[in-house]
Amino acid sequence: MKYPLGSLALAALLAFSMVALAGPEAGDMSDWRVSRAEFEAGAAVVTAQPHSDDTTSYFVAPDRLLGDWSAATAIRLEKRSSGGRYFAGGYDDIGDIVLKGPGGVASYRLARDHSGKWREFRLPLYGAGWSLSDGAQDLSDVLDDVTAFHIRAEYGVGRDRAALRGVEIVSVAPSPVAAEEPAAQTGEEAAPDTSADEVAEARILFDGESLEGWESFGFSAGSFDGHARLAEGVLRFDIPDGKGWAKTGLRSADPVITMPARGTEKARAVTLRLDATASNTVTLAFTPPEAAEEDPYRTSDLRLQLRREGDGLGKLQATKHGGRLVEVEFPWPAGATQLNVILRPDQVVELRDGDGNQLAWLPIETEYDGREWVLQVYAQVPGKNDAARLALEEVGLRDWPHETGPDYSVITGGPRRARLFDGRTLAPRWTPTWNTGAFRDVARLEDGALRVDWPEGRKRIKMAGIYSPDPVLWLDRFREDAQARITLHLDGAASRDFALALQQRYNLVGNWPGGGNYAMTWRRQADGSYSLISGARSYRDRSVELTGFEAIPDEVALVLTPEGVVVEAEGRRTAPAPLAEAHDGAGLRLWIYALRPETGDAALVLRGIDLDQRQGPEPRPVWTASGVEPLPQETLFAGRLSEDWTAESNGDARFEDLAQEDASGLTLARNAPKPHRQRIALKSAAPVVDLDERIAETPFDLRFQFDPTVADFAGRILLADRAKDITGSPDYAITLRRLTSGPNAGRFELALLADHFSYGKWRRLLPPGWEAVWDGTLRVTLDDGRIDLRLDRDIGISALTGRSKNGSSYYLGLVPGGPERQDGGRITLKEITAGWRTPDGLTAPWRWRLLDDDAFDAEAFLQDLADSLETGEE
Numbered sequence: 001m002k003y004p005l006g007s008l009a010l011a012a013l014l015a016f017s018m019v020a021l022a023g024p025e026a027g028d029m030s031d032w033r034v035s036r037a038e039f040e041a042g043a044a045v046v047t048a049q050p051h052s053d054d055t056t057s058y059f060v061a062p063d064r065l066l067g068d069w070s071a072a073t074a075i076r077l078e079k080r081s082s083g084g085r086y087f088a089g090g091y092d093d094i095g096d097i098v099l100k101g102p103g104g105v106a107s108y109r110l111a112r113d114h115s116g117k118w119r120e121f122r123l124p125l126y127g128a129g130w131s132l133s134d135g136a137q138d139l140s141d142v143l144d145d146v147t148a149f150h151i152r153a154e155y156g157v158g159r160d161r162a163a164l165r166g167v168e169i170v171s172v173a174p175s176p177v178a179a180e181e182p183a184a185q186t187g188e189e190a191a192p193d194t195s196a197d198e199v200a201e202a203r204i205l206f207d208g209e210s211l212e213g214w215e216s217f218g219f220s221a222g223s224f225d226g227h228a229r230l231a232e233g234v235l236r237f238d239i240p241d242g243k244g245w246a247k248t249g250l251r252s253a254d255p256v257i258t259m260p261a262r263g264t265e266k267a268r269a270v271t272l273r274l275d276a277t278a279s280n281t282v283t284l285a286f287t288p289p290e291a292a293e294e295d296p297y298r299t300s301d302l303r304l305q306l307r308r309e310g311d312g313l314g315k316l317q318a319t320k321h322g323g324r325l326v327e328v329e330f331p332w333p334a335g336a337t338q339l340n341v342i343l344r345p346d347q348v349v350e351l352r353d354g355d356g357n358q359l360a361w362l363p364i365e366t367e368y369d370g371r372e373w374v375l376q377v378y379a380q381v382p383g384k385n386d387a388a389r390l391a392l393e394e395v396g397l398r399d400w401p402h403e404t405g406p407d408y409s410v411i412t413g414g415p416r417r418a419r420l421f422d423g424r425t426l427a428p429r430w431t432p433t434w435n436t437g438a439f440r441d442v443a444r445l446e447d448g449a450l451r452v453d454w455p456e457g458r459k460r461i462k463m464a465g466i467y468s469p470d471p472v473l474w475l476d477r478f479r480e481d482a483q484a485r486i487t488l489h490l491d492g493a494a495s496r497d498f499a500l501a502l503q504q505r506y507n508l509v510g511n512w513p514g515g516g517n518y519a520m521t522w523r524r525q526a527d528g529s530y531s532l533i534s535g536a537r538s539y540r541d542r543s544v545e546l547t548g549f550e551a552i553p554d555e556v557a558l559v560l561t562p563e564g565v566v567v568e569a570e571g572r573r574t575a576p577a578p579l580a581e582a583h584d585g586a587g588l589r590l591w592i593y594a595l596r597p598e599t600g601d602a603a604l605v606l607r608g609i610d611l612d613q614r615q616g617p618e619p620r621p622v623w624t625a626s627g628v629e630p631l632p633q634e635t636l637f638a639g640r641l642s643e644d645w646t647a648e649s650n651g652d653a654r655f656e657d658l659a660q661e662d663a664s665g666l667t668l669a670r671n672a673p674k675p676h677r678q679r680i681a682l683k684s685a686a687p688v689v690d691l692d693e694r695i696a697e698t699p700f701d702l703r704f705q706f707d708p709t710v711a712d713f714a715g716r717i718l719l720a721d722r723a724k725d726i727t728g729s730p731d732y733a734i735t736l737r738r739l740t741s742g743p744n745a746g747r748f749e750l751a752l753l754a755d756h757f758s759y760g761k762w763r764r765l766l767p768p769g770w771e772a773v774w775d776g777t778l779r780v781t782l783d784d785g786r787i788d789l790r791l792d793r794d795i796g797i798s799a800l801t802g803r804s805k806n807g808s809s810y811y812l813g814l815v816p817g818g819p820e821r822q823d824g825g826r827i828t829l830k831e832i833t834a835g836w837r838t839p840d841g842l843t844a845p846w847r848w849r850l851l852d853d854d855a856f857d858a859e860a861f862l863q864d865l866a867d868s869l870e871t872g873e874e
Contacts, residue, residue, distance in 0.1 A: 084156025249378020
């Protein structure tokens with residue numbers, strides 16, 4: 001099946017090489033049997049016609065497939081069934097997949113498919129979705145010795161038929177970066193393995209046959225009796241034209257949904273089965289029980305309307321109580337369709353299709369943690385006076401895995417392994433990018449890969465692919481033997497010209513990476529071979545090249561070290577290409593996109609992107625020559641207002657009301673209970689940073705000491721070259737705050753805006769509980785052409801900047817709250833110090849050269865110089 005990509009894009013399963021454990025006969029069905037059924041078993045398929053005896057028939061695996069499954073990672077099979085009235089949970093049905101052994105029993109529920117069409121299933125053998133009984137405490141208790149392997153054959157009450165083929169017990173050839181990062185370095189949620197076949201069914205709320213447990217409703221000219229009909233396993237809604245904003249449907253008689261609490265391991269999914277070809281709308285509303293009988297338009301906490309717009313396009317409009325959330329496009333499916341609306345513990349709603357591909361990702365930005373809801377499922381006209389059609393077959397409720405994986409945003413000194421792109425999930429880490437037309441016209445998911453292609457005749461399309469709006473590669477401790485390996489998994493034979501780019505700065509969707517980026521470009525030559533060029537645009541004369549590839553390789557690796565970028569492919573490697581943007585603490589965004597070739601069609605088949613990274617050694621203590629003191633640091637602020645600082649009020653935000661001095665320091669706060677755009681500020685009366693020729697030898701440090709125990713910690717540091725621009729138009733803005741809402745609530749955010757704020761922006765998320773070991777110190781370092789933010793000893797964010805150089809001068813401002821106009825919070829400042837950083841190996845004569853003019857002592861300098869000549873020190 002093909003899945004074109006919309007504005008938030010779809011994805012597919014990351015392709016792995018599958019190794020059959022069953023030997024050369026894997027997939028042979030001739031020795032399978034079927035219990036309580038008439039059956040025929042051939043080499044390719046076994047078919048069954050179950051008996052009508054109030055028991056459930058099962059396909060029974062032969063002895064050659066039994067035994068030690070401890071090395072197995074998945075079960076693959078293809079099945080189809082049809083006929084009768086679908087059932088689950090009755091007539092001795094004990095699961096769709098059943099494994100038995102001395103250690104107990106494990107059973108698994110497949111996603112419902114009784115359409116009579118072949119469907120492939122891949123089931124993980126790592127616990128998710130499995131139910132254990134008869135003494136089994138873990139899935140491994142059963143897999144160590146499997147004595148029986150059964151697959152359900154009977155799905156319909158009455159006359160039904162089933163068929164099974166292609167059964168394999170498989171293991172996955174491991175990716176070199178498949179391991180998870182240690183738990184101490186995790187925290188940001190990674191995309192879980194969530195295909196519909198890998199999630200246990202929990203409860204069928206509506207089975208297509210009975211309305212038990214439901215109540216009907218109609219509003220705004222919608223009538224359930226007049227516009228709905230239940231027959232042949234389908235609830236059909238048909239609202240004709242001219243009915244205004246009519247809606248009609250079902251609401252659960254009791255609350256059936258609870259929003260998962262933060263920190264829990266499972267999300268909750270509402271599953272819908274419908275005939276998408278016969279439908280142009282479906283709406284889900286999550287409503288407090290006390291308002292269940294009212295119009296959900298006015299009373300629901302959260303409402304999701306999916307509607308078909310034509311030409312294969314669908315739109316999801318999400319609305320929460322008090323206003324619209326977002327509207328996103330997605331490909332409207334055809335025929336029998338499963339949609340999964342997933343309520344996640346991080347207060348995010350996802351829409352995924354029946355194969356687990358992400359259709360939309362929507363942060364709610366409202367804490368519904370633990371809230372109980374009545375579920376309303378209904379047909380609502382797509383637009384005023386439009387006709388509405390909905391063919392609803394099933395509504396279910398199930399648990400959905402919500403797993404945290406490697407978090408590459410965390411500042412870490414240890415190894416980091418992460419799957420950057422899994423082929424199935426884009427948002428929030430990836431977004432499509434293309435230069436013209438509609439992305440969905442040139443991109444789709446097929447056979448477990450993102451495929452981008454367009455014909456030679458579409459000359460206006462020059463590139464199309466994906467990129468990361470935020471950095472996906474952070475070069476922590478990028479010194480000495482540090483290394484970051486990015487591995488692309490491709491279908492090389494099906495790919496043509498393409499490029500990968502790395503860049504620090506943000507870009508708008510559709511823009512090419514900027515002038516300072518690194519690019520690895522593959523181009524087809526006139527003789528049909530392929531060549532790659534590796535290098536940064538700022539070092540074109542130092543680019544490196546490899547030629548003579550017969551086709552695009554299936555695997556290409558970029559290896560970043562402090563010496564440069566090396567490309568490895570088919571056992572060959574380039575010389576390092578220098579990259580100024582790759583330095584300690586830098587955050588790099590990534591692009592990968594198909595390019596229009598000189599002749600022929602464009603094509604790119606991307607199966608996955610992996611990261612394997614090791615950091616260099618810890619920062620070493622600064623050392624100086626014997627008897628040489630470090631460079632002096634000046635105290636700019638000592639916890640109290642002085643003549644060196646200006647207290648600023650703005651409108652209703654009065655400094656005397658919102659600032660407080662006490663033993664802990666100076667606290668600046670936002671208006672309460674709800675802040676408005678005005679806020680107070682603490683501003684330096686004179687520049688606190690004056691950079692001169694010394695910056696060529698050592699950077700300038702600003703050290704801030706905050707109180708880390710403040711519960712609603714949030715503040716911004718502003719640097720501006722003119723006093724009047726401190727709060728209105730600064731050159732640098734640094735945010736440090738505890739997030740209180742959204743998917744990352746409870747975590748600390750460190751963010752930097754530099755130069756042009758629309759493009760020079762970076763942020764990192766620190767793990768929950770980080771503040772418990774933080775001493776409240778933030779160091780802002782202005783180096784020659786670079787700015788660094790340090791927490792503790794490690795650089796958190798480092799960015800190239802054109803405004804840190806000889807002659808730069810900056811005033812300092814401090815304001816409470818986050819970057820948005822109404823962000824609340826407070827910040828308590830204890831101390832600010834400033835001064836030139838002591839360089840390694842500082843000698844006495846060198847120290848005099850780095851002191852301010854008014855501190856220079858000519859006689860002492862000459863004496864130290866004479867002493868150094870005697871000892872051989874410079």
